[in-house]
Amino acid sequence: AQSVTQPDIHITVSEGASLELRCNYSYGATPYLFWYVQSPGQGLQLLLKYFSGDTLVQGIKGFEAEFKRSQSSFNLRKPSVHWSDAAEYFCAVAIRDNTDKLIFGTGTRLQVFP
Amino acid sequence: DGGITQSPKYLFRKEGQNVTLSCEQNLNHDAMYWYRQDPGQGLRLIYYSQIVNDFQKGDIAEGYSVSREKKESFPLTVTSAQKNPTAFYLCASSSRAISGNTIYFGEGSWLTVV
Numbered sequence: 001a002q003s004v005t006q007p008d009i010h011i012t013v014s015e016g017a018s019l020e021l022r023c024n025y026s027y028g029a030t031p032y033l034f035w036y037v038q039s040p041g042q043g044l045q046l047l048l049k050y051f052s053g054d055t056l057v058q059g060i061k062g063f064e065a066e067f068k069r070s071q072s073s074f075n076l077r078k079p080s081v082h083w084s085d086a087a088e089y090f091c092a093v094a095i096r097d098n099t100d101k102l103i104f105g106t107g108t109r110l111q112v113f114p
Numbered sequence: 115d116g117g118i119t120q121s122p123k124y125l126f127r128k129e130g131q132n133v134t135l136s137c138e139q140n141l142n143h144d145a146m147y148w149y150r151q152d153p154g155q156g157l158r159l160i161y162y163s164q165i166v167n168d169f170q171k172g173d174i175a176e177g178y179s180v181s182r183e184k185k186e187s188f189p190l191t192v193t194s195a196q197k198n199p200t201a202f203y204l205c206a207s208s209s210r211a212i213s214g215n216t217i218y219f220g221e222g223s224w225l226t227v228v
Contacts, residue, residue, distance in 0.1 A: 009154070036219075043118075043204060043219035044157075090156060099164060100145055100208040100215045101172070104156040 002027045004093050006105035013081050014113050021076040021108050023065075023091030032094035033074040034102065035065055039087050047089075050074065061085070086112045117141065118220035120205050125225050127192070127199065135190045135223045137205035146188035147206040147217065150174060157204065163188055192225060200227045 003026045013019055025031055032051050036044040048059025055067040065076045074091060088109045092102040118139045127133045139146065145164050149157040159172030163182040177196025182188055188207075192199045203223045208215040 004156075034216075041202075041222070041224075043221045044206075045219075046216055049216065099162065100217055101147070101159055101162060102157075102217060104158075106154060106156040 002093060002095060002103050004091050004103055004105035006089075006091055006108050008108045009106070010109045010111070012111040012113065015083050016080050019076075019078045019081045019085070019110070021089050021091075021110070023074045023076065023105060024072050025074065025091075025093045026072065027093055029096055030069075031074075032096065033065075033067060034092040034094070035059065035063070035074075035076050036090045036092065037061075037087050038090065038107075044090065047076070081110075081112055083112045083114060086110055118205055118207055118218060120203075120220040120223045123221070123223060125223060127225060127227050129227055130194045132191055132193050133225065135192070135203055135205075135225070137188045137190065137220060139186055139188075139205075139207045139218075139220075141207060141209070141218065142185070143207035143218075144185070144210045145208045145215075146182070147208075148172075148178070148180065148188070148190045149204045149206065151202040151204060151222075160190065160203075199225055201225060 005024045034049045035047040038044045047063050048057045050057045050067045088107045090107045091105040095101045121136045147162045148160040158174050161180040163169035179191045205220040206217045208217045
């Protein structure tokens with residue numbers, strides 16, 4: 001069955017430090033992968049997505065993610081974190097069944113210290 | 115502005131009552147979705163609709179009902195059969211039901227059973 005695992009429930013970093021959020025997926029075919037960000041009590045905003053081609057994907061707000069098929073991973077990175085990046089981050093995989101249904105990970109909450 | 119509007123933002127329900135959450139989009143999207151979010155569990159799909167007058171159950175449809183009479187509207191009714199309805203509910207839409215499309219989310223509705 002398809003699944004997404006985000007092994008880190010909570011991560012704390014200092015402002016200006018680099019960030020990597022982990023995401024592993026289980027899916028039989030080539031996946032479509034997404035990263036979303038959610039501020040408290042708000043909806044989700046798309047950061048970036050991978051469909052095919054270049055395995056390093058650039059997104060909004062200075063984020064990037066790298067698709068590694070051999071490791072079934074799609075980790076999110078940012079070289080220098082800003083206090084406004086504090087939020088919850090969700091990795092998701094799209095089921096390729098002619099719908100846009102997404103399977104979400106359980107999320108990683110990012111806390112940023114000044 | 116184009117987007118997805120959910121109402122109400124906060125809703126309290128007494129046990130045994132049905133409540134309806136509204137979701138309206140002016141993005142001219144064909145597909146619409148309802149997700150439920152609980153702390154530590156990520157998002158889970160309740161119902162989705164790929165076209166007007168058609169909808170399918172998601173992973174946790176029991177105790178919920180939907181309708182899709184208009185393209186722009188996809189209301190969710192939480193019935194008294196839903197045993198644990200307190201949660202954050204997110205409505206979403208995508209341009210058409212082809213795998214890998216970006217899904218856009220509303221701002222969410224908090225439902226609390228009192």
